[in-house]
Amino acid sequence: MxxxxxxxxxxxxxxxxxxxxxxxxxxxxxxxxxxxxxxxxxxxxxxxxxxxxxxxxxxxxxxxxxxxxxxxxxxxxxxxxxxxxxxxxxxxxxxxxxxxxxxxxxxxxxxxxxxxxxxxxxxxxxxxxxxxxxxxxxxxxxxxxxxxxxxxxxxxxxxxxxxxxxxxxNSIKNNVILAFLISTIIAVIMSWFLANWQVKRIDRLRRATKQVAAGDFNVQITQNGRDEIDDLASDFNEMTHSLQKSDEEIERQEQRRKDFMADAAHEMRTPLTTINGLLEGLAYNAIPEESRDKSITLMRNETKRLIRLVNENLDYEKIRTNQIPLHQRTFAIKSPLENIVSQLTKKAEAAQDQLQLIVDEKATVYADYDRFIQIIFNITQNAIQFTKNGTVIIKAIHDSDLATTTITITDNGIGMSKDQVKNIWDRYYKADPSRKSTKYGESGLGLAIVHQLMQQHQGKIKVHSELNVGTTFTLIFYDETIITKKKDS
Ligand SMILES: Nc1ncnc2c1ncn2[C@@H]1O[C@H](COP(=O)(O)OP(=O)(O)OP(=O)(O)O)[C@@H](O)[C@H]1O
Ligand SMILES: [Mg+2]
Known part of the structure; x- marks a missing residue:
């Protein structure tokens, strides 16, 4: 019924x-x-x-x-x-x-x-x-x-x-019967209105439920808190609210997952290219005998780094909770910077660029080793990419008084206008979108990743660029003492 x-x-x-x-x-x-x-x-x-x-x-x-x-x-x-x-x-x-x-x-x-x-x-x-x-x-x-x-x-x-x-x-009886009949008719009409009103409220809930079932969680039912149907409506509103929240959370997680995948792919492309180049060199005996050991060490280091990258970045649970931990420690930067330079030398040669490294033997940095390489690698790679027949200089100075390590990467390439500089930290931004994708990537992700990593390190990143003159990226890493102080306060 x-x-x-x-x-x-x-x-x-x-x-x-x-x-x-x-x-x-x-x-x-x-x-x-x-x-x-x-x-x-x-x-x-x-x-x-x-x-x-x-x-x-x-x-x-x-x-x-x-x-x-x-x-x-x-x-x-x-x-x-x-x-x-x-x-x-x-x-x-x-x-x-x-x-x-x-x-x-x-x-x-x-x-x-x-x-x-x-x-x-x-x-x-x-x-x-x-x-x-x-x-x-x-x-x-x-x-x-x-x-x-x-x-x-x-x-x-x-x-x-x-x-x-x-x-x-009898006349009383007739009057009572008449009154009874009239009251019954009024009762029928009133009960119809009342029943209709109640049914309409339930119908409203039903329609809203259908909307939710169809995936639209943005439904709220007006209610006055008068009776149980109002209570039900209020519970319903709460339910859609939390459904909407979890739906948004799912979307956010999905987005994070996609970002992590893209980032990982981005970071893996260059070392894989390097390793591939070295392997080909070894296969065709194109690498001189004295450089063989160095190449093999480079490949081993890079493959280890890749494995760590995969382990850290593609762990679903870490992506879900948005927690990729940093393993920060103080280490000498000369050797990792030299590694980067030797990996990018080929690319620099192809662009007919000079790649120079100026670093003090004892210079150190307080950072996550792999992330640090990622940061310098991305910026240096950009510098080479946007410089033809020029010079790219990587300079690293550790200042004990200020307890900072400052790294500058300077090129005299195409540079950027002020407007372009404003957007370089955005994901998928390319100052010149007409550039076709090359084997080195060019997805517009590199600097976004760098920026995020620098923030995680509580460091600073600055850029100074002039169109057709060149670009300088300045990175400041703080020593452990300062970072610990920052964390404590
Ligand atoms: N040294 C530089 N000189 C001139 N332009 C630069 C320099 N570094 C970055 N840019 C500009 O900033 C944009 C963003 O750089 P980003 O590294 O994020 O992306 P990308 O190099 O285009 O692609 P990829 O994801 O492969 O790194 C570049 O497309 C380029 O237009
Ligand atoms: Mg880049």
Whole structure:
């Protein structure tokens, strides 16, 4: 069954039950009232008659009994009201309208009357004391009359045809039925509106649920916190909110994963090219005997670095939690810088560039070894890439007083305009997008990676560039003492 009908049925059962109880109570009350009123009216007649009939004879001081003639005239007057009288003497013998010589009341009634009880009967032909009452059921009272010494002197029966009372009861009944019907119709209409309102609220929730099922988490339902459906709506809103959050988190993680993959590929391309070049050299005996060991060491170092790179960068859990740890330590930089230079020498030669390294034997840096190589490698590679027939100088100075290691990579290549410089740290930015991809990459990722790594090292990176003059990148690494202090504060 549809919810709207269930709701309506529920409302109706309650409303109709209440209405029935109320109607029944009103009907009964009114019926009682009608009878009470009739009886009171009759008792009123009886009292008036008593006042007339039991008048004291001033001469004798006796109660003067009413004559049948008086009754007949009173009866005539009250005939219009459909009220009938009967009079009995103190022995219960009927005096009016007929005259009998036998007691008219049964034993029980007679006892009650003697005790002064006024008998009230509704709609009855019981106590058929006189032929008159035998015909129709009547509503009547039987009232005993007493004199001032409390002796039973007479009994008066006053009755009305049942139909007279029934008329008023029937009209009450009709009114109650009408009221019941009208109220039921109003209840049906009201319950329809109420049920419809509730069903609409549920429908709203249903539509929102469908939207969420279709992947749209940006749904919020207005609610006033009034009832359980509002509570449900509020829970629903909370649910979509957290779904949206986790959806965004999934997207962020997916993006991070893609970034890490791209970064790793970017960082692997150059060493793989270097190794490949060296292997080819070895295969074709193109490497002089004295350089063979050096080449093999270079390849071993690079393959180890690649393995570390793969282990660190492609660990899914680390990507998910965005935690690629740095293993920072202080090491001498001369040898790693020389390695970089020897790896890039081929590239520099191809571009007819001079590659120079100026570094103090004892110069050190506090950094993650692999990341440090990555940083210098990227910048130097760029310098060679954007310089033809020029010079690229890598200069490293450790300042013990300032506790810093400053590395500058200078070229006299094509340089960049101020506008271009502004964007170089953005992922996938290329100052000159028309450049075709070469074997060295050119995806626009290198400097973004460098920038992020420098931030992780809490170091500084600056660039000074002039179009057609050249570019200088300045990197400042802080010594362990300063970094520890920074971390502590
Ligand atoms: N030394 C430089 N001289 C002139 N332009 C430079 C220099 N270094 C970087 N750029 C400009 O900055 C851009 C971004 O450099 P980035 O290293 O991020 O990307 P890329 O070298 O184009 O590609 P790759 O991802 O392979 O490094 C370069 O495309 C280039 O236009
Ligand atoms: Mg680059």
């Amino acid at each position: 549809k919810l709207i009908y269930q709701y309506m049925l529920g409302f109706l059962v309650v409303v109709v039950t209440c209405l029935s109880i109320i109607a029944f109570a009103i009907y009964h009350y009114s019926e009682n009232m009608a009878y009470q009123q009739t009886w009171m009216q009759m008792e009123g007649y009886s009292d008036n008659l008593q006042a007339m009939a039991l008048r004291v004879n001033p001469a004798t001081g006796n109660i003067q009994n009413i004559t049948p003639e008086t009754f007949a005239s009173v009866q005539d007057v009250l005939a219009n009201e459909k009220v009938t009288f009967a009079m009995f003497d103190k022995r219960g013998h009927e005096l009016y309208p007929s005259v009998t010589n036998e007691p008219s009341f049964d034993h029980r009634t007679w006892k009650l009357l003697n005790a002064g009880t006024v008998i009230r009967e509704r709609n009855s032909n019981h106590n058929q004391q006189a032929p008159l009452f035998r015909k129709h059921p009547m509503t009547y009272i039987i009232k005993p009359w007493f004199d001032k010494d409390n002796n039973l002197v007479a009994i008066l029966w006053v009755g009305a045809e049942v139909s007279a009372v029934e008329t008023s009861i």
